[in-house]
Amino acid sequence: MRVDPxxxxxxxxxxxxxxxxxxLGNVVEGLRHRTRVARPAVRRGWLDHGPGPTDRRGRDGFVEVGWDEVLDLLAAELNRVRTEHGNEAIFGGxxxxxxxxxxxxxQSQLHRFLNQFGGFTGSRNSYSNGTSVVLLPHVVGDAETVLRGASSWPTIAAxxxxxxxxxGxxxxxxxxxxxxxxxxxxxxxxxxxxxRNVEVALVSPLRTDLPATVPATWYPVExxxxxxxxxxxxxxxxxxxxxDRAFLDRYCVGFDTVARYLVDGRYDADWAARVCGIPADDIRALARRMAARRTLVTVTWSLQRIRHGEQPVWAGLLLAAMLGQIGLPGGGFGHGYGSMGDVGDNGPTVRLPYLPQGTNPVRTFIPVARIADLLLHPGATYDYNGRSLTYPDIRLVYWAGGNPFHHHQDLARLRTAFGRPDTVVVHEPHWTATARHADIVLPTTLPLEREDVGGGRRDTHLIAMHRAVEPYGEARDDxxxxxxxxxxxxxxxxxxxxxTARQWLEHLYDRWRADDAPTFADFWAAGGHELPTGPSDFTxxxxxxxDPDRSPxxxxxxxxxxxxxxxxxxxxxxxxxxxAWLEPEPADRRYPMHLIANQPSTRLHSQLDVGPVSRASKVDGREPLSLHPDDAAARGIAAGDVVxxxxxxxxxLAGAVLTDGIRPGVVQLxxxxxxxxxxxPDGVLCVHGNPNVLTADIPTSRLSQGCAGQHARVQVERYTATPPPVTVFDPPAGLAR
Incomplete structure (x- = not known):
């Protein structure tokens, strides 16, 4: 970041x-955007009537108050909930x-605080790969080895x-x-x-799931x-x-069970062709090429974010095992290439400084994607990874550093769920939907408004994050x-x-610092420190x-x-x-189109949607919907139409973008x-184009209870009325001082 004259x-x-x-193009404009939360704000209904369930969250106005007043109110409410209901009734989202x-x-700051307050109900795993991290320990012993230890990119290239x-x-x-x-x-x-002329077989309904610069044979599966x-x-x-029978006998168990399943169920190429839409001859030809070459079978995280999401990961491992190349350089199995920047990266493996969170005295938790079920069904039991668990009765939700109205499914249901607790507290720099569905909104700083030490997994540098601008309004750091x-x-x-915060930075750095690292003062003056290099090639x-006996x-x-x-x-x-093959969501004549709700290319999830890079991708101010020209023509839709x-x-509502790089019958939003x-009268309408009003809030399975929000069945039509305006980029109506 550079300060101009x-x-x-x-x-x-x-x-x-x-x-x-x-x-990076989204960052500067987001600093002073009109959606920044300038002062602490409390929902008017909560101020007037006190805590309790309500359907007014997301619909009420807010009253700005001073920091002393809001912290007094929140401290009293935390004490009330703990005294009347116990710490289990606090959800530290x-x-x-x-x-x-x-x-x-x-998250570290809030969890440290709540742990010292007596604990909280927490969550496990992630929306990104929460299914895989439960399945993989049963299949290969642990998840981290697969997610972070698959062949490096240099190993693949060689x-x-x-x-x-x-x-893809x-x-x-x-x-x-x-x-x-x-x-x-x-x-x-x-x-x-x-x-290097590495052959790539792209299996995806979207050609954009592989860069256009990488030649590939495209298998546009259903x-x-x-x-x-x-x-x-x-x-x-x-x-x-x-x-490879020898590999299967020495390194695997259970193949005979799977082989009987394949043969008895007649899950052959002809059957597969009828299901996935790829010609049987192409399937057989691909199998023969896989057996004849050093082959890497990869599965993106997106494939486990569907109903029965465990199966693509397990079946991908089965394929790699049958080829007998697991453990060979550049062969075998990979999970998450293209899902995150550090998968396949060969950067440093140094653990970075971190803030100790302490121990949570409350042992109750939920799988992270079950937040609406938690709020709606206290006392209900559910299965998870061989256990029977019970949802506690949550009275206070405390959220910092995330946006559930981005990553959760069936947002109408989530709105209902957010109406059930007594109090919802949110730390937010912007008036996102999560802030608008809260009772107490505390304005927080953005990274450029504070000092910190930065670094990511396998990152090459530890960065001295200097403050570039003063905090917006009355924003404070968490x-x-x-x-x-x-x-x-x-x-x-x-x-x-x-x-102080600066003293914490020095303390965490000094506790981490190795002998060859500079002092904190030198590190801060230099702006960063390059970390020791990691292994270049690994498999x-x-x-x-x-030796599977010595390294089981x-x-x-x-x-x-x-x-x-x-x-x-x-x-x-x-x-x-x-x-196993388990039927996906059944077809519905009312909703013949298959929606893929994938990650955006113009922002990080929902962060800085107000930024110019994100806004430039929109059509008529709404999120773009990609569909095949044939599907558009059948519905009288032209490029640029609001649909x-x-x-x-x-x-x-979304803006139509036509492309032949998508399988007919599929739309992408x-x-x-x-x-x-x-x-x-027909239910909730998101005028901006959030696809999670359409996705189902169901788990992948009873094993992992993971997120299944990648796909949905929908219909698409040209919107002929005057579209309602997008208002989410303005402060909430009814904001009073």
Missing amino acids: DGGLTVVPHPSDPAPSPL SYGWASAGRFHHA NTELIVAFG IPAKNVHVVPGGVTRHGTPGHLTALAE PGTDVALMLGLAHTLLVGGLH HHILAGLADRLGFADRFTEGR LFDRFRA LKTPSGRIELASETVAGFGYDDCPGHP RVFNDRGAC ATGAWFDPVDT
Whole structure:
């Protein structure tokens, strides 16, 4: 960031970054946008009538108050809930992308505060890969090895001959990593694939799930049918004797179970063709190429964000195991290439400074995507990974550093759920939908308005984040806010440990600092510190392959469990004990189009949707909807038209973009447009284009209870009335001082 002579700011990428993120273009304008929360604000109904369930959240006006008044109100409410209902009644949501800084990380700050307050009900896993992190320990012993240890990009470039990319390798996602990226290397690695003539089989309804610069054979499958294609490929390998029986015998258990399933169910290429829409001859030909070459089978995280999302991951591992290349450089299995910038990265593996959160005395938790169920159904029981759990009775929701009205599904249902607690508290820099559905909104600073130490997973540098501008209005950082609350509640000394924010930075840095690292003063003056390099080439499960007896996996058998007795023993009909074909959402004549609600390319999730890069992608001020020209012509839709996308759950308006890079019968609408609801006789209408008014709030399965929000069945029509205006980029109506 550079301060111009006139006092303005300009984004300047790090000098060592070969491919700076285009999302940097959103940063400057977001600093002083009219949606910034200027002062603490309290919902008028909460002020007038006190805490309690209500349907007015998201509909009431707000009253701005002073910091002392709002902190007194909030401290009293926290004490009331703890006294009357216990700490389990407090939900410390705080899920989502927050600051890039290591100290001013909103979730860490809030969890540290709530732990010292006596604990809270928390959440586990993530919307991004919450299904995989539950499944993978049953199959290969742990999730982290697969997610962070698959073949590095240099290993792939040197060894791989064929990549079969289920869900593609979408370059739009590789600019982001929790904590930030100094050097974006993945775009260059993708370019190297083309230079080295690595063959890529792109399996996705969207051609944009692989950069256009990477030549590929495109297999535009029907959404949600990747497992059918995988089983058809596996059947072809099996009956053709192309599978590696020696590898399966030595390194795996359960293959005979899967083989019987493939043969008895007749899950052959002809069956797969009827399901996924890829010609049977093409399926058989692809299987033969996979067996003849060094092949990497990859599965994006998006494929596990669907109903039965465990199955694409498990079936992808089955394919890789049948090829016998797991543990070989550039072969085997990968999960998440193109889903995050650090997957396949060969940067440093140094653990970075972090703020200790302490221990939560409350052991109650939910899988993160079950937030609406938690609020709507206190006392209800549900299955999770072999356990039976019960939803507690939540009376206060405290959210910092995230936006559930971006990443959750069925937003009409979420609005109802948010009406049930007594009090909802939100830390927010902007008037997002989550802030508008709160009772108490506390304005927080953005990273450029505070000091911090920055760095992400496998990042090459630790960054000294200097403050570039003064805080907007009366905004405070999360630590300052929570320290004020802790003071009123009697544990300020424990929370702050007597340190200012700057002193915390020095303390965390000095506790982390290695012998070869500069002093904090030198680090701060230099603006950063380059970290020791990580391994250049690495391969998933190479030590396991070398000697599975000395380096067994952490599974019950010590081997890859292609069939798991543990999972089978749970008795879940929506997740059996081996990879299986389970029907996706059934077709509905009323809603013939298949919606893909994927991640945006113009912002990080919903962050800085107000920025110019994000706004420039919109059509008539609304989120763009991509559809095939044939589908558009059948509905009388032209490029640039405002369209209505709808199903039984709700509707949204979007701007039509026509492309032949999408499978006919499929539409694509990225997540992250700030939810802008209008109540209509037919239900909620988001006039801005948030697809999560359409997606179903259902779990992937009883095993993981993961997010299944990637797909939905919809209908699309040209919107002929005068479109309601988009108002979410203005402060909320009824904001009073």
